[in-house]
Amino acid sequence: MPTKTSPKGTAAKTGTRSSSRSSARPETAGVGAPPPRSPGRARSDASRVAILDATLKLLGTTPLQQISIESIAREAGVGKATIYRWWNSKAAVVIEAFLHTHLSHTPMPRLGSPREALIRHIHLLIDEYSGWSGRVVAQVLAEGQGDPEVLREFRERFWYGRRAVVREVLEDARRLGEIRGDMDAELQMDLLYAPIYFRLLMRHLPLDKKFADSHCAAVMQMLTPPQAGAVAPTAQRRKTA
Numbered sequence: 001m002p003t004k005t006s007p008k009g010t011a012a013k014t015g016t017r018s019s020s021r022s023s024a025r026p027e028t029a030g031v032g033a034p035p036p037r038s039p040g041r042a043r044s045d046a047s048r049v050a051i052l053d054a055t056l057k058l059l060g061t062t063p064l065q066q067i068s069i070e071s072i073a074r075e076a077g078v079g080k081a082t083i084y085r086w087w088n089s090k091a092a093v094v095i096e097a098f099l100h101t102h103l104s105h106t107p108m109p110r111l112g113s114p115r116e117a118l119i120r121h122i123h124l125l126i127d128e129y130s131g132w133s134g135r136v137v138a139q140v141l142a143e144g145q146g147d148p149e150v151l152r153e154f155r156e157r158f159w160y161g162r163r164a165v166v167r168e169v170l171e172d173a174r175r176l177g178e179i180r181g182d183m184d185a186e187l188q189m190d191l192l193y194a195p196i197y198f199r200l201l202m203r204h205l206p207l208d209k210k211f212a213d214s215h216c217a218a219v220m221q222m223l224t225p226p227q228a229g230a231v232a233p234t235a236q237r238r239k240t241a
Helices: 041-058 069-076 080-084 090-105 112-130 131-143 146-173 186-204 211-223 232-240
Strands: none
Touching: 041 069, 041 080, 090 112, 090 131, 090 146, 112 131, 112 146, 112 186, 112 211, 112 232, 131 146, 131 186, 131 211, 146 186, 186 211, 186 232
């Protein structure tokens, strides 16, 4: 008896085989075999990439506030309906276009110790935010102050996922005793990121290698587990004062 396919997805379709070769449809032609890629799907993927590329191009020359779904569609050579097939707002398109390049440029290294990985990641982030990516993020955050939906999109599409990765590395560092475990992990992440975003938004000082070096040195000093006896001199001074 043929296995029934699930209406909720293609997993069941690609994992079954019809009992009759003559009646087998393409999607059930072999166990684990991907369905044939139709010309329609290829055109659809090409349109999606064209939309992201067009958005990136516009962001290079146009402030975010002046970009619209219409301008993205015009630059990509598609209709607005094609954009709304994947994204429900301009903010969603812009954030995904940003992620399209940003995540590959600011990875979390997996070589060396967790503490070293955090330091390397922060250096990569500061270097990336000193250029185009930083300008885009600053504009997204600025627009989000008047439109909560923009901030929601930014948090859900980027912020939460990035912090989940950093939390995993922090937990490894805490477990190995490389950073202190008596401080809330959320606060530790804020200590890592807050000075970077402050400079990004205020633009009072540069995001450069000198800042990256000093910031990492300072925050890692704060996160270093207290040494045995480090509090004793202070306690002793209080007793003799």
